[in-house]
Amino acid sequence: MSEHIIDLYNITKSYGDTEVIKDLTLYIRKNEFLTLLGPSGCGKTTTLRIIGGFEQPDSGRIFFNNVDITDVPPHKRPINTVFQKYSLFPHMNIYENIAFGLRIKKMKEKEIKEKVARVLELVELSGFEKRMPHSLSGGQQQRIAIARAIVNEPEVLLLDEPLGALDLKLRKEMQYELKNLQKKTGITFVYVTHDQEEALTMSDTIIVMNHGVIQQIGKPTDIYNEPSNAFVAQFIGESNILSGVMKRDYLCEFANKEFQCEDKGFGEDEDVDVVVRPEDIKIVEPEKGMLQGEVLSTLFKGVHYEIIVEANGFKWKIHTTAYSKPGSKVGLSIDPYDIHIMRIPYNIMTGWMVEDNKVEIVDSVFDCNASGFEQDETVSVYILPQDIEIKEKDFETEMPGGTIKGEIVNVKDKGLDYEVIVKCSDTDFLVHTDRKMAIGTEVCLFIPKESIKIRKRVDTHDKDEMSVYEGGDFENDKEEQD
Amino acid sequence: MTKKSRINNILLSIPIQAWLLVFTIVPLVMIFFYAFVEVSDEGVKFTINNIVNVISNDRYKSAFYDSLYYAFISTVVCFILGYPLAYVMTKMSNGARDLLMILLMLPMWMNILIRTYALKALIDEQSILSGFFKFIGLENGTLTNTTTAIIIGMVYNYLPFLVLPIYTSLLKIDYSLIEAARDLGAGGFVVFSKILLPLSLPGILSGITMVFVPSVTTFVIPQLLANKKWTVGSLIEYKFMHEAGAGAGVSADGSALSFLLMIIVIAMMSIVNLVDKENDAGGVV
Numbered sequence: 001m002s003e004h005i006i007d008l009y010n011i012t013k014s015y016g017d018t019e020v021i022k023d024l025t026l027y028i029r030k031n032e033f034l035t036l037l038g039p040s041g042c043g044k045t046t047t048l049r050i051i052g053g054f055e056q057p058d059s060g061r062i063f064f065n066n067v068d069i070t071d072v073p074p075h076k077r078p079i080n081t082v083f084q085k086y087s088l089f090p091h092m093n094i095y096e097n098i099a100f101g102l103r104i105k106k107m108k109e110k111e112i113k114e115k116v117a118r119v120l121e122l123v124e125l126s127g128f129e130k131r132m133p134h135s136l137s138g139g140q141q142q143r144i145a146i147a148r149a150i151v152n153e154p155e156v157l158l159l160d161e162p163l164g165a166l167d168l169k170l171r172k173e174m175q176y177e178l179k180n181l182q183k184k185t186g187i188t189f190v191y192v193t194h195d196q197e198e199a200l201t202m203s204d205t206i207i208v209m210n211h212g213v214i215q216q217i218g219k220p221t222d223i224y225n226e227p228s229n230a231f232v233a234q235f236i237g238e239s240n241i242l243s244g245v246m247k248r249d250y251l252c253e254f255a256n257k258e259f260q261c262e263d264k265g266f267g268e269d270e271d272v273d274v275v276v277r278p279e280d281i282k283i284v285e286p287e288k289g290m291l292q293g294e295v296l297s298t299l300f301k302g303v304h305y306e307i308i309v310e311a312n313g314f315k316w317k318i319h320t321t322a323y324s325k326p327g328s329k330v331g332l333s334i335d336p337y338d339i340h341i342m343r344i345p346y347n348i349m350t351g352w353m354v355e356d357n358k359v360e361i362v363d364s365v366f367d368c369n370a371s372g373f374e375q376d377e378t379v380s381v382y383i384l385p386q387d388i389e390i391k392e393k394d395f396e397t398e399m400p401g402g403t404i405k406g407e408i409v410n411v412k413d414k415g416l417d418y419e420v421i422v423k424c425s426d427t428d429f430l431v432h433t434d435r436k437m438a439i440g441t442e443v444c445l446f447i448p449k450e451s452i453k454i455r456k457r458v459d460t461h462d463k464d465e466m467s468v469y470e471g472g473d474f475e476n477d478k479e480e481q482d
Numbered sequence: 483m484t485k486k487s488r489i490n491n492i493l494l495s496i497p498i499q500a501w502l503l504v505f506t507i508v509p510l511v512m513i514f515f516y517a518f519v520e521v522s523d524e525g526v527k528f529t530i531n532n533i534v535n536v537i538s539n540d541r542y543k544s545a546f547y548d549s550l551y552y553a554f555i556s557t558v559v560c561f562i563l564g565y566p567l568a569y570v571m572t573k574m575s576n577g578a579r580d581l582l583m584i585l586l587m588l589p590m591w592m593n594i595l596i597r598t599y600a601l602k603a604l605i606d607e608q609s610i611l612s613g614f615f616k617f618i619g620l621e622n623g624t625l626t627n628t629t630t631a632i633i634i635g636m637v638y639n640y641l642p643f644l645v646l647p648i649y650t651s652l653l654k655i656d657y658s659l660i661e662a663a664r665d666l667g668a669g670g671f672v673v674f675s676k677i678l679l680p681l682s683l684p685g686i687l688s689g690i691t692m693v694f695v696p697s698v699t700t701f702v703i704p705q706l707l708a709n710k711k712w713t714v715g716s717l718i719e720y721k722f723m724h725e726a727g728a729g730a731g732v733s734a735d736g737s738a739l740s741f742l743l744m745i746i747v748i749a750m751m752s753i754v755n756l757v758d759k760e761n762d763a764g765g766v767v
Binding site: 079089 | 659
């Protein structure tokens with residue numbers, strides 16, 4: 001196992017009231033191509049900027065080759081960045097752009113000339129020394145931006161969606177070139193993208209993020225085949241996501257039916273997310289299927305048909321090469337190993353201990369079971385979505401423990417119940433509820449005190465004392481890929 | 483362009499063309515005329531004596547020298563005060579920036595004469611600052627009739643004209659360029675000298691022009707704040723308004739002075755434009 005080059009410990013970062021990174025811990029190994037993947041606003045770019053030194057974390061520490069660099073300014077870090085908009089200096093020609101970093105190191109002109117020529121050759125733009133940035137195409141500017149960064153021979157290269165502005169064909173070419181370049185130079189690449197295909201193509205390791213929290217770390221194949229939760233499954237490829245209950249090991253109930261599966265180790269009757277890929281559902285004769293339903297629509301997609309079948313109160317999305325007539329009755333069959341069972345992820349947020357057994361979250365005070373904290377100490381709060389009770393408008397009723405007001409901004413049907421996102425001030429709560437609610441409804445959230453888990457924030461220079469990622473997946477995933 | 487729209491364009495531009503003719507071209511022609519002719523009983527005769535007289539006159543020469551000197555110093559002071567101010571303004575919150583902008587612009591809403599009289603009242607003998615002036619060792623407790631007074635007057639009047647173009651050009655600089663420079667190892671000074679300064683050069687040049695040109699030609703400021711010091715501006719004003727007799731509007735020396743001043747200003751502007759163009763062409767800074 002190769003050694004770590006960068007370690008982030010318990011990083012948090014807020015802009016105003018919005019927490020963009022929540023208690024993030026990860027490491028990057030030497031010479032790997034690591035991708036931070038997630039939708040916009042998931043905290044991936046902020047994480048990259050924290051590594052580059054352009055943002056200071058509110059708490060937590062960053063280590064580079066086991067040296068704490070949290071307070072080191074960007075120009076003193078042995079890390080270079082390729083920016084989203086290339087950011088070539090418009091008043092300098094290509095030679096001066098690439099030589100910029102070397103000039104600062106007071107290198108001899110002869111040496112600079114050699115290095116610039118070599119790096120231009122590497123990005124296949126030899127002879128461009130005298131050109132100005134604006135006379136170059138987007139793809140060429142991108143390559144110059146990469147050349148300008150790698151000419152300094154950084155140990156780590158940060159790339160912030162560098163292919164975002166290029167057209168599809170050029171993007172595919174550049175993906176291939178970037179991967180080659182990384183292999184050739186042996187530089188550790190930390191790549192940020194929202195494009196799952198890009199991430200799957202290039203990366204050695206992918207870190208999937210959402211709402212400032214790591215969802216999964218793993219090799220591309222692991223991320224695709226064994227998504228660790230419903231979000232990852234949804235984000236990487238298409239998925240059917242349902243709420244389910246683990247009856248016992250190897251038996252799960254969802255869509256009002258019990259299914260054999262290959263997962264174990266859950267609590268009895270534990271609420272879970274169930275993920276089934278569209279290509280893993282087979283359409284069979286009605287009497288031979290595990291579920292019976294009616295075809296709602298059939299859409300030709302080139303290689304396959306996308307068929308929506310309504311069965312047991314859920315609209316299943318199925319990808320198959322065989323045509324089914326809309327309106328016809330069909331049976332659905334799913335193999336046990338194609339049923340992915342996932343723990344429901346916690347809502348993770350920042351809280352402040354008002355006093356023993358009282359924590360403030362998003363301007364509201366909740367009862368909890370936690371003592372031994374200092375007054376006003378900042379803590380991390382973990383709450384499961386199914387533990388939150390949702391009340392519509394009838395706010396007058398006294399609820400013990402504490403409540404918070406918010407607005408429903410998203411609703412998702414998961415078969416047995418609904419997954420709603422409630423926005424309270426700037427914080428999103430993920431809540432599971434049996435009732436279908438409309439987007440825009442004002443609601444009140446009640447969180448029983450047993451469901452609020454409090455964890456101490458760590459902010460220390462001694463990383464040996466720091467806790468590891470709680471989800472457990474972090475260590476496991478990393479070991480698997482070795 | 484169709485014939486009709488061409489006629490329309492001509493019609494639309496008639497008022498301004500008439501204006502320019504009366505208030506720019508005719509006076510210019512008159513300046514040229516009186517600068518290069520000698521009017522005597524025998525009639526009108528072309529001559530370069532007027533120009534030669536002005537150039538060989540030591541008093542006029544020293545007025546030229548002083549004007550350029552005051553304008554140069556004022557421009558430098560404006561730049562030293564104005565550039566950091568413009569830079570800080572790009573970093574401020576909207577509210578703070580607007581407030582600063584208003585404070586900067588507020589004096590501009592008043593006439594330059596009133597502003598300068600107000601300044602005169604501040605630095606004159608027996609002003610509220612007299613005690614302070616005496617304390618720092620000025621005789622009579624006044625700044626009036628000193629070079630410092632002129633510089634203060636010019637900086638006070640023309641600073642906003644330098645800050646605004648620089649602020650605009652700094653605002654246009656993509657912040658990621660500064661981050662890119664820092665990423666490549668540049669500290670604060672290198673970021674300033676290699677990125678901020680060259681990229682804000684167009685704003686700097688137009689700001690400098692906006693301060694230098696009115697400073698070198700002004701007559702109100704030196705006359706009110708230091709009436710014992712001659713500048714080209716006050717000299718020309720004196721020639722036309724007092725020596726030639728009020729209303730005469732004819733002065734050979736005054737016209738020659740004006741002509742020379744115009745040549746100097748045009749020469750200065752050409753140099754500035756040349757630097758600007760070089761920068762546009764992407765010269766390595």
